Amino acid sequence: MRYAMAIDTLKCVGCSDCVVACQTENNVPIGYCRDWVVEVTEGTYPQLALENRSERCCHCENAACVRCCPTGASHKEEGGIVVVTHEKCIGCAACIQSCPYDARYTHPDGYVDKCTFCLHRVNEGLKPACVSVCPTKCMYFGDLDNPESEISKVLKNRKWKLLIPEAGTDPKLYFLV
Amino acid sequence: MQRREFLKISALLTGGLAISGTIFEELLAMSDEDLKAKFGVYPTYCEICFWQCAGWTHVNKDGVIQKITGNDKDPHCNGRLCPRGTGGIGSYFDKDRLKTPLIRVNERGQQKFREASWEEAFDLIEKKMKDISVKYGPESIALFHHGSGGKYFTNLVKAFGSDNIAKPSFAQCMGPREVAFANTFGTGLSSPEPLDIRDSKCLVLIGSHLGENMHNAQVQEMSDAIDKGATIITVDPRFSTAASKSKHWLPIKPATDIALLLSWINVIINNEWYDKQFVETNCDGFEQLKQHVQAFTPEWAYGITTIKPEVIVKTAKEMHDASPSVIIHPGRHTTWYGDDTQRLRAVAILNAILGNWGQRGGFYIPEKAEVPHFHLPEFPKPKWTWKDTTGGKYNLVDLGLSNAIVDASIPTKDSDKTKQVKGWFVVGTNLINTLPNTKRTLEAIQHLDLLVAVDTMPMEITGWADVVLPECTYLERFDSLRVSQNREANISLRMPAVKPMYNTKPAWWMARELGLRLGLKAYFPFKTQEEELDWELKEIGSSLKEMKKEGVKIVSKPEHELYIPKGSKFEFNTDSGKIQLYSAAIEAEGFSPLPVYTAHPEPEEGFYRLNYGRAPMHTFSRTANNPNLTDLMDENLLWVNPKIAKIWDLKENQLVKLKNQDGVVSTFAIKVRITERIRHDSVYMVHGFGHADARLTQAFGRGVSDTEMITNVMLDPIMGGTGMRGNFVTFVTDVNA
Ligand code: SF4
């Protein structure tokens, strides 16, 4: 099993519902976030293009954060989901330094926190909170190893890109373009 | 997924729940209702905007609200709330909430209040209402309202003997559209609008920025339409989010939309791209329309709109090719330039001739539940209403005009002394930031003998009130059933998930308490709202118990047809039973029976047209203090084209104040956002910021209030709407000046 997520930039409107839904689902304190929205404009008026992207941890195959964690707090769960065991984390922030996507933050309680692909929901057969709430239904989540999964199909049928592929972390957050 | 299914799946698949076998059996044996109560899930419908999506409030084991999620069965949201609905919990947790009744202790505007008991507050309101009634008559009490609480106060004010009741959502928002459609199709569109966007093959947005305005199901359906390959055409001087998703973006010169619409009609008629059979069977006045639009060629429109003739023709062809699965979106906030009813008439006509009424991918035929109300005695007949103060204008309007009531509150030497408004109830609407021309609103307030504000937050209007009544949030109260039109008739329940925090109360209770004091008990027959809800629900074969479990119930009648067979005759609610392309009713009022383009004033050198709109994470000015939503966006920015920024030497994020054509300088400063997404002749900001009440600790002084800058109001002579887009601003770079 290899979990991944894809975001359709042609449908995302940049509303940030994914951000607030993650905050309320995962008790992320106000002022912090596990996911965020990026807006990129190109061109000059009136020849313009705009891309909205909802970004978060890419749950990389080759996760720099996991490799550099001195306590083993940052580790991989089944399906390749990268999580931090809060109790083990000493807040040294080595992982924050190593992540090319700036996906981690230090929680006011002292540990490092980040997107978990909503592991607690996935274990219950639910989709991640952000995927479930997105009003444009532009987010896909599932198992890359299952060719019948929604995500496998959408990645097969659509063009996509990765963020900073040159970092070599083999990210599993895809952007449909 | 239902909680029950989830339990089953969890048991089968993961076994990961920390529940032993026997407890698990026990859980499965519980009724759904008990289960929900145990897991703390309560039905509600959202109050953060008018879309009223149904959802569930989740309460954790400590009895604290955790999150709100959508109800899968609800056609307003299909299980997905928008960011504001998801962040709705912030309205409950907001530390700045109104906490107890307040009574003003010195003159209006000084913002000095003392905390009071509900008894004291009601005593004062009762006395003042009676005084006003004796001195001026009960008609002198007016009500402005928005949201759920308005209904109960409408009942109170009507029972008291006044019909001076208005919602700013009419004359400041949807009014022109409703009047235009009523005078074309015989019916307004109401809410949610019956647009079959998900199956549309061509969606034309003209001044509607779906995706930034989060009219939930419409945004969802636009996304569905994109998935299915629909053509989207967006007309907007700004490169909106929707424009970025469009096959055709028409960067129109502001204030020229009618010219474009007329030339589209011209092209569609002259190329015979309209639906001949539909027009013949269902429309009146086609020949007059055809004659009328002959002059409005694409070349003519090009000179006005700056949209090239070939683009006008190409986009008209796209509409034709998709018809009848085409929608020219009627928009919602339509009070722009004072000729708005005419513009929306052009929109209605364009839709009509494309034959999309009652067609898949066009307008569907909505269905609405019939829920009986308990029979109340008839309301006393008021001797006059706001209409009698406007000199015989606005005969096509049957809803109150907020601005006309404001006018009737300001005595002039000519005004009729027997028809003065002296007391205001303002329920759930922040008039200061809602009505254009803040100065005039404040002037009216200074003439009042009584101003009561009902709100959850210390919005600016509450600072001007004599008595402030703190309402509990929607997560802490029952409200009337949501009975809305949709593809299928449906009802939805709102119930409290937690007890009201602080000394706050539901509006239902407030209106009833005042009613009892004023001797109007007969109009408030139920002791609790639960009794009333249960009575209504039993009348339609449901019950409060059932709705607590379901949240939403579809009550569609099997005979309801969503679409009408293509080519058939439909009975419209007009005099002739047909669509009025030519409106004799509008003509009888002395206006053009067919839409005409009029040129509007242009900005002077160094001034830019002030455009405003919505952000997906805020609703008007009312969410600007919500801690969850301000975390996403805590101020508005002033969009400025790079060329203009260069001329003025403006830097990204630089603070500027604004000065408008009437010399009004904004109270606060706003950060500049330099972006190619805006034309050189306009600036843009999101509406609803620049709050001036210091009790709103998150929102105070953040950004600029567009409302403050809108002092030139272009009144729609047909329906009294307040056109707000004829204001021009320039930059004041010395923000301390
Ligand atoms: S909720 Fe969906 S549409 Fe909104 S910003 Fe997130 S991904 Fe984009």
Ligand code: SF4
């Ligand atoms: S998957 Fe869950 S934790 Fe990750 S961003 Fe989405 S909601 Fe947040």
Ligand code: SF4
């Ligand atoms: S559209 Fe958003 S704010 Fe409006 S009712 Fe729905 S969830 Fe609430």
